[in-house]
Amino acid sequence: MQLEQLVEKFREKDMSAFETLYGMYADNICGVINTIVRNEARSQEICQDVFVKIWDNATTYNASKGRFFTWILNIARNAAIDEIRSRSYKNEKKNLSADYFVSVLESKEEESVDTMETKGLRKLVKTLKKKCVQLIELLYFRGYTQKEAAEELAIPVGTVKTRNRSCISKLRENMGER
Amino acid sequence: MDVQEYIASGILELYVAGILSEKENLEVHTYAQEYPEIKAEIEAIEAAVLEISHKATNLPAKGFETLKPRLENSGETKVIPIQRKPVSWTAYIGWAASILLAIGLFGYTTKTKHWNPN
Numbered sequence: 001m002q003l004e005q006l007v008e009k010f011r012e013k014d015m016s017a018f019e020t021l022y023g024m025y026a027d028n029i030c031g032v033i034n035t036i037v038r039n040e041a042r043s044q045e046i047c048q049d050v051f052v053k054i055w056d057n058a059t060t061y062n063a064s065k066g067r068f069f070t071w072i073l074n075i076a077r078n079a080a081i082d083e084i085r086s087r088s089y090k091n092e093k094k095n096l097s098a099d100y101f102v103s104v105l106e107s108k109e110e111e112s113v114d115t116m117e118t119k120g121l122r123k124l125v126k127t128l129k130k131k132c133v134q135l136i137e138l139l140y141f142r143g144y145t146q147k148e149a150a151e152e153l154a155i156p157v158g159t160v161k162t163r164n165r166s167c168i169s170k171l172r173e174n175m176g177e178r
Numbered sequence: 179m180d181v182q183e184y185i186a187s188g189i190l191e192l193y194v195a196g197i198l199s200e201k202e203n204l205e206v207h208t209y210a211q212e213y214p215e216i217k218a219e220i221e222a223i224e225a226a227v228l229e230i231s232h233k234a235t236n237l238p239a240k241g242f243e244t245l246k247p248r249l250e251n252s253g254e255t256k257v258i259p260i261q262r263k264p265v266s267w268t269a270y271i272g273w274a275a276s277i278l279l280a281i282g283l284f285g286y287t288t289k290t291k292h293w294n295p296n
Binding site for chain 2: 015018019022023025026027028029030031032033034035040043044047048051052055056063064065066067069070071073074120121124125136139140141143144145146161162164165168171172175
């Protein structure tokens with residue numbers, strides 16, 4: 001079934017369509033939440049809450065507002081950011097700097113045992129510069145605006161759009177090589 | 179409109195990130211319906227973001243069956259019944275006591291209204 005049809009069925013509260021969509025995106029969504037929350041157990045809980053919320057708000061989704069994945073990614077980012085803004089995370093501000101994804105990539109690169117996953121990842125990012133990885137984390141995993149990302153990385157605002165384009169293009173090239 | 183130039187501008191990548199203004203979002207959506215190349219480009223960008231978010235984060239989601247019961251009990255049908263406990267006579271004692279006190283105070287103040295310390 002086409003994505004558009006699935007999403008349309010989901011909007012009509014079709015449980016099996018939602019199950020298919022969950023299968024397509026849940027790992028990505030839970031993973032992105034964990035890059036922000038950094039606690040696997042808690043991230044799993046938030047991830048489930050996020051999918052309940054998505055289900056509850058099914059009728060409010062409208063394709064003219066953006067891609068389905070973009071919509072759920074946004075809900076997930078907001079939930080994760082709410083989590084770290086509350087509670088004990090207040091005392092761990094230093095951990096909130098946007099370098100988690102970079103460090104995950106670096107630590108995965110250092111792992112001596114090559115699992116299928118790390119091999120795939122290494123191939124994916126081998127030619128990506130650190131500044132690309134940082135930018136992707138800020139824009140996609142954290143939902144920074146162009147202006148915020150520019151400030152964080154100390155680059156001109158106008159550069160964000162073009163640099164991101166070339167970073168994603170590089171990523172796509174790497175995907176194609178496999 | 180130059181489709182290639184539009185694609186090269188990088189706006190579609192920001193569209194997938196979900197960080198465009200409402201107006202820009204609608205513009206991209208309209209163009210995507212009009213030009214198949216733009217739609218295909220958006221899909222390819224999304225695939226790349228899905229790939230890297232999956233590979234880099236690696237926190238497998240729980241199975242759908244753990245979520246399903248929550249979905250079934252969720253949304254518009256969720257009504258929490260209000261359970262009224264029968265009120266026992268002890269609950270009225272406080273009210274009775276405060277009413278008596280009020281009457282007592284009223285009586286006391288009216289009686290002593292003309293009291294003059296001198």
